[in-house]
Amino acid sequence: MSLAVSAPVARPHATAPVEAERADVLALRRLTPAQLLVTLWLRRWVLLLAFGLPVAAGLALALTRQPVFEAETSMLIQVTRESVGAADLSGLGPTVQTVEQLRVVRSEMEIATSRPVARRAVERLGPATIAPGLANPRPWQQAMTPEEQIEAATTMLGRALRADTEPSTNILRLRYRATDPARATLVLEAVLEAYLRQRSETGHEGGAQLLTSDLARQREELRGIEREIQDAQARFGVMELGQDIALANARLNTLMERENTLREQRAATAAQLASAQERLAVEPERVFAGSEATNLAPNDEARNTLARLLQERRHIATHYAPGAPELRELDQRIANVRQTLERNERTAFATRREIRNPNRDALEARVIASRIELDSLTRQLEEVRVQRGEAEARATTLRGADAVLRDLFRRRDGLDGITRSLATREAGVRLEESARRGGAAAVQLVQPPTAPFEGRSGALLFAAAGLVAGFTLAGAGLVLLTLLRATPATPGEAVVNLRLPVLASFARPDEEAPLAELAGLLLDQIGARPVLHLTGEGDDQRGLLARALAGELAQRRGRTVLLLDLQTDGAAHLRALGGTPEAVERVEGHVLAFPTAHERLWVAYESQHSQLTDPRASEAEATRMLALLKREFDVILVVGADGSGYAARRLAGLMDANLLVVRGEVTTLRAARARRDEILAAGGALPGLAFTGRRQVLPGPLAALGP
Structure with a gap:
């Protein structure tokens, strides 16, 4: 319609x-928690990726960041009237104004962190100690001359060296950070020594000659022992003696156990080979498989012929009278077939069948496999004996190295303690003489350069930052995806x-x-x-x-x-x-x-x-x-x-x-x-x-x- x-x-x-x-x-x-929850579930993989990337980056930085060791030394700045120009009005002792005292401590801090002091420390240690990468530049970096390396190392040391004071004290602290505590301590010792030398050169030079000569002699002996230790380590081929000895002993024990196992396996294989050969010798070549006996000649059709003739006679008998020629002829043929059957029944045929002995095939395969395994075990045993001889020779060498290096280490530790003590005393005496002769502020070493046992890597900080960044990025992504979700x-x-x-x-x-x-x-x-x-x-x-x-x-x-x-x-x-x-x-x-x-x-x-x-x-x-x-x-x-x-x-x-x-x-x-x-x-x-x-x-x- x-x-x-x-x-x-x-x-x-x-x-x-x-x-x-x-x-x-x-x-x-206007966002609701329910909308945020739906977006969170629909876009969970994107948000999980947004959360996982900052967390993974934070964990990677936390795991790969090397710990930093901060070596520290403290000095007491003793301020006198001569250093500040203040008169002793009471006559009872030195009087020092607080403002002038702070100025003196500030001046000492500027000297300690000055570029000449840093250059002295670099020249003493070498640029490679301050910046190991200067000696081996990267392929894309230009090679530097020795003077350029010293200047670059001086700049890096000046940036890394920190000095600070407290307004209420006369303590001056120097700090230096490095990834190796020994290197941090060594660099700070060089800076302290350069600082003291720089101060001594500003005034009258002298004092502490005896301690200086003893310190130089002790240092030369210490360097000689260090060279002997390095030569001994190179001669014996060791890096960490205790670890090398433990590894050599473990390898020797492993080789001995392996040799015993191979011997047992070879003996078992030889016994199996002998047993298989004995069994193979008594096994016959051929074995009886079966026999058959019958009185039927091959292709004998007599019985079938007799049955066919009898059937034909019954059929003809129904059509002809008894005594008919056809019946007599069939009776004669039936009699002949029955005589043939009687002759065949008196004749018997027998058959005997033999096959190759299957046990011989299995035993021969076992003999071949045992011989191959025996040859393999023999060669393995020879190789293990060679390795065992090498391991025993290495263990003997390490025992000799242990005796030599242990003595050198004891001598080095003793000389190192003496050298440190002489260095501290020499620096103190030189400062006292310099302050006494020049009327300048005296510097007394309160704490020698030392580094903490454990460094600070900031791993937890990086991990926490990655976690916070992951939550922040995921949360911002959740809000943004919710706002941008069009359906x-x-x-x-x-x-x-x-x-x-x-x-x-x-x-x-x-x-x-x-x-x-x-x-x-x-x-x-x-x-x-x-x-x-x-x-x-x-x-x-x-x-x-x-x-x-x-x-x-x-x-x-x-x-x-x-x-x-x-x-x-x-x-x-x-x-x-x-x-x-x-x-x-x-x-x-x-x-x-x-x-x-x-x-x-x-x-x-x-x-x-x-x-x-x-x-x-x-x-x-x-x-x-x-x-x-x-x-x-x-x-x-x-x-x-x-x-x-x-x-x-x-x-x-x-x-x-x-x-x-x-x-x-x-x-x-x-x-x-x-x-x-x-x-x-x-x-x-x-x-x-x-x-x-x-x-x-x-x-x-x-x-x-x-x-």
């Missing part, structure tokens, strides 16, 4: 309400972002329970003969939902329903519902509907060309069309087309109710808001939305916390 209607309606508004738009923006920016995943998110209630949510468009609720709401609240407009954007399953809702209203509610699809031509609905479009003459602008397998359910065909969607048709024509359809059908379900325009807005205003269809994780919020604002701007009724594609986004334990 075809219908055409029109009636005047109110014109739709041209713009959306500004307040609603502002509310939508605020709703978009709602749950009905609750659709409610929050669209500010519309969910009238029904469907896991599948044909789900019975929500279909029944939606049908009841349509019939109870919209009114008699309602026209429902299902609108949306893209693949939101509104066509499938409209078809399922039409079936619910027609089959279970007994209403005459028209399914009018403006998104497609309706052919798919007809095929699914058992209907077929017929070749009829179509009136331009009218709605063409065909019945389906259910007598109360009709489907419109090619409704896109009707007056409902034609922008050239007037509002009155569209209204008359709807009025005519209402008279024919109890319920009209209109599936809205994609896109927007004047015809779509006009149609939304003419509907009794508009139902916004949102599909989870498919329909974008921007498209849904645009469709909602278009309906509201047209003055259409929008009671809520239908959510399709519902699924359990969060797992079971977290589902209760979701939106």
Whole structure:
């Protein structure tokens, strides 16, 4: 059938309400814990990667960073009247002004950290001690001359050397950091020595000649012992004597155990070989396999011939009288065959069969395998004996090296203690003499350069920083992904972002329970003969939902329903519902509907060309069309087309109710808001939305916390 209607309606508004738009923006920016939880689960791998990269970087830095040892030395600056120019007014002792005292300590600190002092220390130790990388530059670095190496090492030492004082004391502290505690102590000792020499050169030079000569002699002896230790280590080929001895003993024990094991294996293999050879010698070449005895000659057909003749005689006997020539001839032939059978029964045939002894094959294979294994074990035993001899020789060499190096180490430790003591005494005496002769501030060594037993690598700090960075990056990513997520995943998110209630949510468009609720709401609240407009954007399953809702209203509610699809031509609905479009003459602008397998359910065909969607048709024509359809059908379900325009807005205003269809994780919020604002701007009724594609986004334990 075809219908055409029109009636005047109110014109739709041209713009959306500004307040609603502002509310939508605020709703978009207002994050809830439930939204964050859904985003966390949907984007868990991305967030886990964002969390894991900083944590892995922090752990890598924590594991690879070398510990730093800070060597420290302390000096007491004794300030006199001569050093500050203050008079002794009381005559009882030196008086020193506090401000001048601080200036003197500050001056000593500037001297200790000056470039000449650093250069003296570098010249004493060598640039390689301060900066090991200068001697062996990288391939992309230019080689430096010795003078350039000294200048670079001096600059690096000046940057690494730290000096500080406390306002209430006369203590001057020098600090130096290095990855090796011995190197940190050695560098700080060189700086202290250069500082004291620099001070002595500023005033009158002299004093402590005896201690200086003794210190030089002790140092030369110490260097000689160091050279002897290095020569002995090179001669014996050892790096760490205790570790080398332990490794040599462990290797010797392993080789002895291996040799014993090989001997046992060789003895067992030899015994197996001898046993196999003995068994092979007594085994015969061939063995009895079976025998047969018979009295039947080969190709003997006598019995078959006798049976055939007897059968033939019985047959002939039924046709001829006794004594007939034919019977006598057959009797003679039967007698001859029986004589032949008697002769064959007296003749017997016997057969005996022998085969090669299978035990000999197995024993021969065992002998060959045992010989191969015996040769292999013999060669292994010879190689192990050679290695054992080498290990015993190495152990003997290490025992000799232990005796020599132990004596050299004792001598070095003794000379080192004497040298340190002389160095401390020489420095103190030189300072005292210098202060006494020059009237300058005296420097007394309070703490010699020492480094802590354990260094500080900052591993925990890097690990904690990586953990904090991981949480920060993951949290920022979670917030950003939640703000940028364009599609709602749950009905609750659709409610929050669209500010519309969910009238029904469907896991599948044909789900019975929500279909029944939606049908009841349509019939109870919209009114008699309602026209429902299902609108949306893209693949939101509104066509499938409209078809399922039409079936619910027609089959279970007994209403005459028209399914009018403006998104497609309706052919798919007809095929699914058992209907077929017929070749009829179509009136331009009218709605063409065909019945389906259910007598109360009709489907419109090619409704896109009707007056409902034609922008050239007037509002009155569209209204008359709807009025005519209402008279024919109890319920009209209109599936809205994609896109927007004047015809779509006009149609939304003419509907009794508009139902916004949102599909989870498919329909974008921007498209849904645009469709909602278009309906509201047209003055259409929008009671809520239908959510399709519902699924359990969060797992079971977290589902209760979701939106």
